[in-house]
Amino acid sequence: MSRRIVRRALAVALLAAGCGQEDRAQPAAAARSGLAADQQDAELLGREIFELVDRAVDFRGSHRGRPAGSLSQMGIDSLTPTTARWLVNLAREPVVTAKYRRAEDRSIISCRGDSQILEEAAINGGRFTLMCTTRSGTQRPIRIGDPAQGH
Numbered sequence: 001m002s003r004r005i006v007r008r009a010l011a012v013a014l015l016a017a018g019c020g021q022e023d024r025a026q027p028a029a030a031a032r033s034g035l036a037a038d039q040q041d042a043e044l045l046g047r048e049i050f051e052l053v054d055r056a057v058d059f060r061g062s063h064r065g066r067p068a069g070s071l072s073q074m075g076i077d078s079l080t081p082t083t084a085r086w087l088v089n090l091a092r093e094p095v096v097t098a099k100y101r102r103a104e105d106r107s108i109i110s111c112r113g114d115s116q117i118l119e120e121a122a123i124n125g126g127r128f129t130l131m132c133t134t135r136s137g138t139q140r141p142i143r144i145g146d147p148a149q150g151h
Contacts, residue, residue, distance in 0.1 A: 036107075037106075037107045038107035038108050038132075038134070038142070039142065041100070041106045041107050041108035041109075042108045042111055042130065042132050042142040042144060043144055043145070044082075045083065045098045045099075045100070045108065045110070045111040045130070045132070046111060046113075046128070046130055046142075046144035046145070047144075048080075048083060048085065048098045049085075049096045049097075049098050049111060049112070049113045049117070049130060050113070050117060050118075050121065050128065050144075052071065052076065052085060052087065052094075052096040052098075053094055053096050053113055053114065053115055053117060053118060054118060055074055055076065056068055056074065056087060056094035056096065056115075057094060057115050057118065059073075059074050060092065060094070065092065067089045067092050067093075067094060068087065068089075068094070069087075069089070070087055071085060071086070071087045074087075079101075081101075082100060082101060082102075083098050083099060083100055083101060084098070084099050084101055085097065085098045085099075090114075093114055093115050094114065094115055095112060095113070095114045096112065096113060096114075097110060097111070097112040098110065098111060098112075103135065106135065107134060107135060108132045108133070108134060108135075108142070109133055109134070109135055110132065110133045111130040111131065111132040111133070111142070112130065112131055112132075113128070113130045113131070117129070117130065121145070125145075126145045127143055127144065127145040127146050128143070128144055128145065129141045129142065129143050129144070130142055130144055
């Protein structure tokens with residue numbers, strides 16, 4: 001009988017913890033939908049690049065300064081359903097590029113960033129700059145996580 005009570009209490013606690021999750025997610029989604037198309041494309045790539053650079057720096061730190069030669073060496077797939085990702089090292093510094101696999105309906109087709117984005121994000125409240133390539137092939141810096149970029 002006490003197991004049944006514990007299970008019910010656990011179920012109630014889990015339900016209570018989940019209440020309101022949708023309400024908190026809506027403002028972030030609304031803010032993203034208010035962004036220009038190029039900023040939306042860059043934001044999605046930026047989140048991926050930030051995570052991959054962070055993991056590459058962690059890998060290097062835990063392997064006595066030896067950087068990973070590829071994403072697969074770190075146990076990460078280079079392909080996702082929407083993006084292809086690459087890791088190269090320049091003077092032991094990871095540089096990650098993420099590109100949309102289907103770029104025909106995108107304003108920004110790829111972005112790249114190095115370990116400096118981690119420091120930049122730490123200093124600027126989570127905002128950092130990536131170099132991104134537009135559909136026409138031009139490259140330009142785009143600031144990720146900047147609410148002032150909404151149009």
